[in-house]
Amino acid sequence: xxxxxxxxxxxxxxxxxxxxxxxxxxxxxxxxxxxxxxxxxxxxxxxxxxxxxxxxxxxxxxxxxxxxxxxxxxxxxxxxxxxxxxxxxxxxxxxxxxxxxxxxxxxxxxxxxxxxxxxxxxxxxxxxxxxxxxxxxxxxxxxxxxxxxxxxxxxxxxxxxxxxxxxxxxxxxxxxxxxxxxxxxxxxxxxxxxxxxxxxxxxxxxxxxxxxxxxxxxxxxxxxxxxxxxxxxxxxxxxxxxxxxxxxxxxxxxxxxx
Numbered sequence: 468x469x470x471x472x473x474x475x476x477x478x479x480x481x482x483x484x485x486x487x488x489x490x491x492x493x494x495x496x497x498x499x500x501x502x503x504x505x506x507x508x509x510x511x512x513x514x515x516x517x518x519x520x521x522x523x524x525x526x527x528x529x530x531x532x533x534x535x536x537x538x539x540x541x542x543x544x545x546x547x548x549x550x551x552x553x554x555x556x557x558x559x560x561x562x563x564x565x566x567x568x569x570x571x572x573x574x575x576x577x578x579x580x581x582x583x584x585x586x587x588x589x590x591x592x593x594x595x596x597x598x599x600x601x602x603x604x605x606x607x608x609x610x611x612x613x614x615x616x617x618x619x620x621x622x623x624x625x626x627x628x629x630x631x632x633x634x635x636x637x638x639x640x641x642x643x644x645x646x647x648x649x650x651x652x653x654x655x656x657x658x659x660x661x662x663x664x665x666x667x668x669x670x671x672x673x674x675x676x677x678x679x680x681x682x683x684x685x686x687x688x689x690x691x692x693x694x695x696x697x698x699x700x701x702x703x704x705x706x707x708x709x710x711x712x713x714x715x716x717x718x719x720x721x722x723x724x725x
Contacts, residue, residue: 554633560629561594598617623642
C-alpha cells in the first residue's frame with residue numbers, strides 16, 4: 468500500500484513538472500529553458516508551416532482563368548463528372564473533410580456516387596484533394612461557378628483508409644494515379660473543336676486509369692526513339708495544366724503540344 472502511494476505521488480509530481488515546463492517554454496529535447504525570443508521564433512516557425520500547408524492545399528494562384536474561363540471545366544463537372552468518374556481519373560477525396568453524415572451515407576449507399584451533384588457537394592466541403600470549387604446557391608440549388616487546381620492535385624495522395632481513393636491526406640506524396648490527359652479531354656470546349664487549333668492537343672493517353680502511368684512510359688519510349696522533344700507552354704497561373712504537364716514531361720512520360 469505504501470509503495471503504491473509512493474508511485475502515485477511521484478507520478479503526480481512528474482506531471483506537475485511537465486506542466487510547468489510547458490508553460491515556461493522549456494526545451495523538451497535538451498531540458499534547457501527557452502528564452503522568450505526562442506519561444507517566439509518557434510511559434511513563428513509553426514505558423515509558417517501551417518501557412519505553407521494551407522497554400523499548398525488550397526491556393527490556386529488564380530488558375531481558374533484557365534480551368535474555368537478557357538476549358539469551362541466547371542460546366543463539365545456539373546454536367547457529367549460524378550465521384551466514380553472523378554476517382555477513375557485519379558482524383559482523391561480527403562476523408563477528414565467529410566462530415567459524419569456523409570461518411571454514413573457513403574457506407575449505407577444513401578449518398579449517390581454516380582451523381583455530379585455529389586461531386587459539387589464534395590467540392591463545397593473542400594474534400595477533393597487539389598481541386599477548389601466555388602459553389603453558389605442559385606434558386607435553392609448549389610451550382611459550381613468556378614473551379615481551379617492547387618499544388619496538391621499532383622503532389623498529394625491519400626492513404627485509402629476509407630476506400631480506394633478516399634482517405635487521409637498524404638501531402639508530398641506523388642499522385643501516381645492522376646491522368647491529366649483524361650481530365651483535360653473531358654473539356655466540352657476542347658471536344659467541340661473539329662480540328663486541332665493553337666490550343667491544347669495532348670498525346671497523353673492510357674487504356675485505363677490503373678495502367679495510365681505505364682501507358683505514358685511506353686509512349687515516352689516511342690517518342691525517344693523518334694528523337695522528339697516534348698514541348699510545353701505554361702498555362703495561366705503557376706498551378707495549372709502547364710504544371711501537371713511539365714511534371715510528367717520532366718520524367719519523359721508525357722508529351723503535350725500547344
